[in-house]
Amino acid sequence: MCAEKKSPSSSGKDSFESDLAKLQKLVETLESGSISLDELVTKYEEGMRLLKACQDSLKEAELRIEQLGKRAEDSQG
DSSP: OOOTTTOHHHHHHHHHHHHHHHHHHHHHHHHHHHHHHHHHHHHHHHHHHHHHHHHHHHHHHHHHHHHHHHHHHHHHH
């Protein structure tokens, strides 16, 4: 397992934005076609890790928004 893995709740907005920017740059590198096959595989693995981290952050944000909506409904009803 990866020792660098952060939980979405501890990563915060800055990490999401940073991971997304890294992912975008990595995609540009992969699309350029100017890297070796070994480097391509390594970058692809890194991209998959970044993608999962971004998806986890978005999923957590979605759950928080749903909870806020439920609280607002409960306080009105």
